[in-house]
Amino acid sequence: NPSTGRFTVPFIEGDGVGPEISKSVKDIFKAAQVPVDWEYCDVSPLLINGLTTIPEPAVQQINKHKIALKGPLATPIGKGHRSLNLTLRKTFGLFANVRPARSIRGYETTYKNVDLVLIRENTEGEYSGIEHVVAPGVVQSIKLITRDASERVIRYAYEYARAIGRPRLVVVHKSTIQKLADGLFVNIAKELAPEFPDIKLETELIDNTVLNVVRDPPSYTDAVTVCPNLYGDILSDLNSGLSAGSLGLTPSANIGNEVSIFEAVHGSAPDIAGQNKANPTALLLSSCMMLNYMGLESYSNKIENAILNTIASGSENRTGDLAGTATTSSFTESVIKNL
Ligand code: NAD
Numbered sequence: 001n002p003s004t005g006r007f008t009v010p011f012i013e014g015d016g017v018g019p020e021i022s023k024s025v026k027d028i029f030k031a032a033q034v035p036v037d038w039e040y041c042d043v044s045p046l047l048i049n050g051l052t053t054i055p056e057p058a059v060q061q062i063n064k065h066k067i068a069l070k071g072p073l074a075t076p077i078g079k080g081h082r083s084l085n086l087t088l089r090k091t092f093g094l095f096a097n098v099r100p101a102r103s104i105r106g107y108e109t110t111y112k113n114v115d116l117v118l119i120r121e122n123t124e125g126e127y128s129g130i131e132h133v134v135a136p137g138v139v140q141s142i143k144l145i146t147r148d149a150s151e152r153v154i155r156y157a158y159e160y161a162r163a164i165g166r167p168r169l170v171v172v173h174k175s176t177i178q179k180l181a182d183g184l185f186v187n188i189a190k191e192l193a194p195e196f197p198d199i200k201l202e203t204e205l206i207d208n209t210v211l212n213v214v215r216d217p218p219s220y221t222d223a224v225t226v227c228p229n230l231y232g233d234i235l236s237d238l239n240s241g242l243s244a245g246s247l248g249l250t251p252s253a254n255i256g257n258e259v260s261i262f263e264a265v266h267g268s269a270p271d272i273a274g275q276n277k278a279n280p281t282a283l284l285l286s287s288c289m290m291l292n293y294m295g296l297e298s299y300s301n302k303i304e305n306a307i308l309n310t311i312a313s314g315s316e317n318r319t320g321d322l323a324g325t326a327t328t329s330s331f332t333e334s335v336i337k338n339l
Pocket residue numbers: 017071072073074075076085247248263264265266267268269270271272277278279280281282321
């Protein structure tokens with residue numbers, strides 16, 4: 001709202017631990033006086049003509065504000081629902097999934113100085129949902145790669161690398177085997193290279209990438225990695241494991257042409273839901289990515305520093321997933337004190 005300088009952001013609080021970690025974000029934003037007004041957003045899925053759909057009011061709300069923050073959504077099992085996360089990506093054309101994975105200051109893990117940025121194609125590849133039984137005992141699953149979707153995500157990755165000052169773009173693929181599909185992805189990256197003379201393009205086979213990143217994560221600190229959907233799914237969890245050892249710390253952004261949705265990487269954690277045990281850091285860091293995207297960097301820096309200082313201040317201020325004794329609410333209070 002240009003007259004008040006305030007932003008309205010739809011908030012999908014999600015299932016399981018979603019409401020608990022969402023409360024933490026709301027409390028911290030309020031204490032930090034962030035100029036954001038939350039709007040409750042209900043995406044409880046509807047099954048229409050065998051297709052999972054999001055209620056129209058939620059679609060309108062998100063299209064209107066062009067942005068949303070999202071907690072984890074549980075995928076209902078056995079009701080014929082497609083994953084709601086996949087539905088959201090399709091509905092809003094969220095073509096790029098941006099996953100930074102950074103070592104957390106003051107919390108020691110096996111690997112030090114991890115600072116990885118991965119961009120995953122978010123709409124096609126093995127996630128196109130085209131599978132059929134050819135004959136009893138024989139199934140076919142189609143990996144769909146298109147020029148349009150590949151170009152969109154690779155161009156975004158070049159631009160992202162430029163924007164965050166990383167001079168290298170690493171395209172991860174297996175075009176020795178998937179000659180046409182991954183071959184197209186790699187060729188598009190090469191075609192676009194002349195538009196980005198300041199970014200050095202490298203292509204790397206996925207098997208080499210997993211070996212290299214486990215052996216020497218800091219060797220990717222000057223790079224942004226981009227890859228087709230399934231490789232990105234797997235590599236990004238590997239990166240999370242290397243950086244923090246906990247999914248409770250990893251944020252992400254789903255970027256589309258019009259709409260962008262920011263979310264924690266982890267699921268609804270049903271095993272600890274309702275017990276005041278969840279670590280809200282991943283959703284908080286996702287909300288910081290959202291603030292950066294909105295041009296509210298000063299609030300983002302303030303909140304991120306308070307989170308990192310809290311985690312570094314000792315096990316009594318860390319939640320159970322980081323071998324600490326804090327609850328969701330006591331962690332939140334400590335972050336507020338550190339703002
Ligand atoms: P999960 O991420 O929910 O849980 C895996 C493990 O990590 C559990 O032990 C859990 O307690 C722990 N964990 C996760 N988040 C945590 C946090 N913030 N703090 C502390 N510990 C945390 O994965 P799952 O059990 O495979 O999935 C549960 C449900 O979530 C499923 O219905 C799945 O479809 C859904 N899911 C949703 C998303 C999403 O919305 N983006 C992502 C993954 C899974």
